[in-house]
Amino acid sequence: MSEEVKQCSCCEEEASEEELLARLDEVIEEYQGKPGALIPVLQYAQGIYGYLPEVALKRVALGLHKPYSEVAGVVGFYSYFSTVPRGKNLIRVCLGTACYVRGGKQVLDAIKSRLGIDVGETTEDRLFSLEIARCFGACGLAPAMSIGDEVFKRVRPARVPEILSRYNEVDAEKEGVVNVAG
Amino acid sequence: MPTLTIDDIKVEVPEGTSVLQAARQAGVKIPTLCYLEDVQAIGACRVCLVEVEGAKTLIASCTQPATEGMVVKTNTGKVRSGRRTVVELLLSEHEGDCKVCSRSADCELRTLAEDLGIGELQYTGEKTKRLVDQSTPALVRDTGKCISCRRCVTVCNEVQNVGALFAQGRGFATLIGPAFAQDLSDAVCVQCGQCAAVCPVGAITERNQIDEVWDALEDPTKTVIVQTAPAIRAALGECFQYPPGTLVTGKMVAALRRMGFDAVFDTDFTADLTIMEEGTELLGRLKKALVDGESVALPQFSSCSPGWINYMEHFNPDMLANLSTCKSPQQMFGAVAKTYYAKKIGVEPEDMVVVSVMPCTAKKFEAARPEMNDSGVQDVDIVLTTRELGAMITQAGIDFRALPDEEMDAPLGISTGAADIFANTGGVMEAALRTAWAIVTDSAPFPFPNLHVEPIAGLEGVKTASVKVTGAKGDWAFLEGAELKVAVAHGLGNAQKVIDQIRNGEAEYHFVEVMTCPGGCIGGGGQPRFTTNEVRRKRIEAIYKEDEGRELRQSHENPAVCALYEEYLGAPCGELSHDLLHTHYYEHERV
Numbered sequence A: 001m002s003e004e005v006k007q008c009s010c011c012e013e014e015a016s017e018e019e020l021l022a023r024l025d026e027v028i029e030e031y032q033g034k035p036g037a038l039i040p041v042l043q044y045a046q047g048i049y050g051y052l053p054e055v056a057l058k059r060v061a062l063g064l065h066k067p068y069s070e071v072a073g074v075v076g077f078y079s080y081f082s083t084v085p086r087g088k089n090l091i092r093v094c095l096g097t098a099c100y101v102r103g104g105k106q107v108l109d110a111i112k113s114r115l116g117i118d119v120g121e122t123t124e125d126r127l128f129s130l131e132i133a134r135c136f137g138a139c140g141l142a143p144a145m146s147i148g149d150e151v152f153k154r155v156r157p158a159r160v161p162e163i164l165s166r167y168n169e170v171d172a173e174k175e176g177v178v179n180v181a182g
Numbered sequence B: 001m002p003t004l005t006i007d008d009i010k011v012e013v014p015e016g017t018s019v020l021q022a023a024r025q026a027g028v029k030i031p032t033l034c035y036l037e038d039v040q041a042i043g044a045c046r047v048c049l050v051e052v053e054g055a056k057t058l059i060a061s062c063t064q065p066a067t068e069g070m071v072v073k074t075n076t077g078k079v080r081s082g083r084r085t086v087v088e089l090l091l092s093e094h095e096g097d098c099k100v101c102s103r104s105a106d107c108e109l110r111t112l113a114e115d116l117g118i119g120e121l122q123y124t125g126e127k128t129k130r131l132v133d134q135s136t137p138a139l140v141r142d143t144g145k146c147i148s149c150r151r152c153v154t155v156c157n158e159v160q161n162v163g164a165l166f167a168q169g170r171g172f173a174t175l176i177g178p179a180f181a182q183d184l185s186d187a188v189c190v191q192c193g194q195c196a197a198v199c200p201v202g203a204i205t206e207r208n209q210i211d212e213v214w215d216a217l218e219d220p221t222k223t224v225i226v227q228t229a230p231a232i233r234a235a236l237g238e239c240f241q242y243p244p245g246t247l248v249t250g251k252m253v254a255a256l257r258r259m260g261f262d263a264v265f266d267t268d269f270t271a272d273l274t275i276m277e278e279g280t281e282l283l284g285r286l287k288k289a290l291v292d293g294e295s296v297a298l299p300q301f302s303s304c305s306p307g308w309i310n311y312m313e314h315f316n317p318d319m320l321a322n323l324s325t326c327k328s329p330q331q332m333f334g335a336v337a338k339t340y341y342a343k344k345i346g347v348e349p350e351d352m353v354v355v356s357v358m359p360c361t362a363k364k365f366e367a368a369r370p371e372m373n374d375s376g377v378q379d380v381d382i383v384l385t386t387r388e389l390g391a392m393i394t395q396a397g398i399d400f401r402a403l404p405d406e407e408m409d410a411p412l413g414i415s416t417g418a419a420d421i422f423a424n425t426g427g428v429m430e431a432a433l434r435t436a437w438a439i440v441t442d443s444a445p446f447p448f449p450n451l452h453v454e455p456i457a458g459l460e461g462v463k464t465a466s467v468k469v470t471g472a473k474g475d476w477a478f479l480e481g482a483e484l485k486v487a488v489a490h491g492l493g494n495a496q497k498v499i500d501q502i503r504n505g506e507a508e509y510h511f512v513e514v515m516t517c518p519g520g521c522i523g524g525g526g527q528p529r530f531t532t533n534e535v536r537r538k539r540i541e542a543i544y545k546e547d548e549g550r551e552l553r554q555s556h557e558n559p560a561v562c563a564l565y566e567e568y569l570g571a572p573c574g575e576l577s578h579d580l581l582h583t584h585y586y587e588h589e590r591v
């Protein structure tokens, strides 16, 4: 069985890799020669791949006639861009004014130290990625954070380990539950 | 034309002049770090602070336009302490030790600290992250010393059109370098060293090979010979406080002899040889195109400048056939020295060490290319920059200024004025035209006064000329009446412009000279710092003076080159020449 699976996924991957590049090429073509093209093209590329792999970045550099160093520089400047695949669960901590004032920053710090990653990064087991959000519209119940589609309100830093552990467990048992809350 | 007052001096300046430039015009000195004349004014370092009447805060003068009636003060307590704070903060982050830094003699940051009277540091802060990149044969990067002035970024992107360097990351963690902090050898970098030439501190320097040379000189089993490129003689003096543009050929020879080289030779010799080969190659291409109706790649591009070769291999690989197949004079020298000369003196090539002194860091890379071993071993063993030679002479305890003038050794030290001018933009073309004209017309008078092709001289980025052939003789009669069109570019950005013109059919040339560095080799990445346009002009003047002072000023007149062909090589572009003096190029990726 395992052999079969291997073969299949390999073929599939190859085909999809080409397809992804073809989609990226379309975007590049559309933006070619236009001023300020780099950032929107990178946004599309991240949309296509879910992150920005080297092959995509080099394609963008070639297509837009930009030095690779500049493309990398722009990617590194905006935390929105990620060069590693996102984790299974995207954590977004709100740092809008209300959340910030009511301890959003402390929540963020607790997550950072718990997971050992910074904003824009992904844990080594690819379970979590961490980002900052501006506002969830949950200001009345600040501070707020979300994991996947699930929003957590009035989060205390002390609750962070417990919240995160749910996703660990869920993952251990079997996936599927994560998105139910949405 | 606004008029403003700077420290009580009234000055009238053209519209668009910055306060900094206006101050320089008025003879007022304002310190700078990130500013680079004609290349970059970005207001990043804030060392150039001044007080402007009516403004609440101190203002960076390099980005502030001069306006009518403006009153500027450059020497107030507020200005002095503002500048001092800026430099103290830079020093507090700086991961470097002046005592053992290769830049301590000409470091702009260290000088500034001294000029501003900074004794002790009040701030202790987090240090810049230190990554030392020794991945290339030409350059070493040390990010701990980088002050993020971005001069290198602008030069690499805008002057050289390469783009190997950019700001990576953000905030305090910003590092200037290739993509994702990769090594320079993994990036597309042509090794030109222009970044090292403009870096104000010790964050990018050439790979130091001085000790390798000392070791060779001390090895009794080795015959160690040295060649010096044409551009060295017009710049080495600056390492010993001579003003830019002082010719020190004779003292340089004397110094090299005292350092213990078994023979002191001249890359000029193989510059003359290059003209014989490259000129013959060009005439051959023209004959194929015009007489035999064969398809050949035209224009022919010159191939003396290894940064340019790297650039073509990465950025225009579809035009590699246009590059002359001639090796650079440095590599021709190595190949001739370890065959012809080695035989002459009865030394095996493996017992000979060829050291070059070059104005160029890319020459270090070139010497290490695996195909550069036509003598059976690596043709050129060690390459020093002009700066490294200056440092070596100092290490040897030689009082350079007190040295007598001495002559190069024969035979590989014999040369003509045509070889001297290889040092500056337009020189290779002029030298080639002098000899090609003589070959085609059987030595009719050259159609430009004093052998100088005026339209291709000077610091204009792209220069062109056309020469109408009259009096063509014998084999070359087919060229009679032809208009020979040539172009000269220096700085790779300018070279790309010429290539684009050719590609788009906007211009047609037969021969194009490209030198990687602005001004040509006299402005090379390995020359004494600091190379401004003013300095470039002075070095060029010196080179023309060297040429004009010679009895022989055309490469085909070089008696030692003629003897080399007679005794050993046969005819230019002949079989042995092909094996020893010509090379081939490889396509590389652009990203």
Ligand code: SF4
Residues within 6 Å of the ligand: B094, B095, B096, B097, B098, B099, B101, B102, B103, B104, B105, B107, B108, B109, B110, B145, B201, B202, B203
């Ligand atoms: S770069 Fe300049 S300031 Fe830094 S250690 Fe070297 S000499 Fe000193």
Ligand code: SF4
Residues within 6 Å of the ligand: B139, B155, B156, B160, B162, B163, B164, B165, B188, B189, B190, B191, B192, B193, B194, B195, B196
């Ligand atoms: S050596 Fe030339 S190409 Fe390489 S990083 Fe420096 S300036 Fe750019």
Ligand code: SF4
Residues within 6 Å of the ligand: B145, B146, B147, B148, B149, B150, B151, B152, B153, B176, B195, B198, B199, B200, B201, B203, B204
């Ligand atoms: S490496 Fe040198 S030139 Fe480049 S940013 Fe750093 S200090 Fe400036």
Ligand code: FES
Residues within 6 Å of the ligand: B031, B032, B033, B034, B035, B042, B043, B044, B045, B046, B047, B048, B060, B061, B062, B063
């Ligand atoms: S020289 Fe003006 S800000 Fe750096």
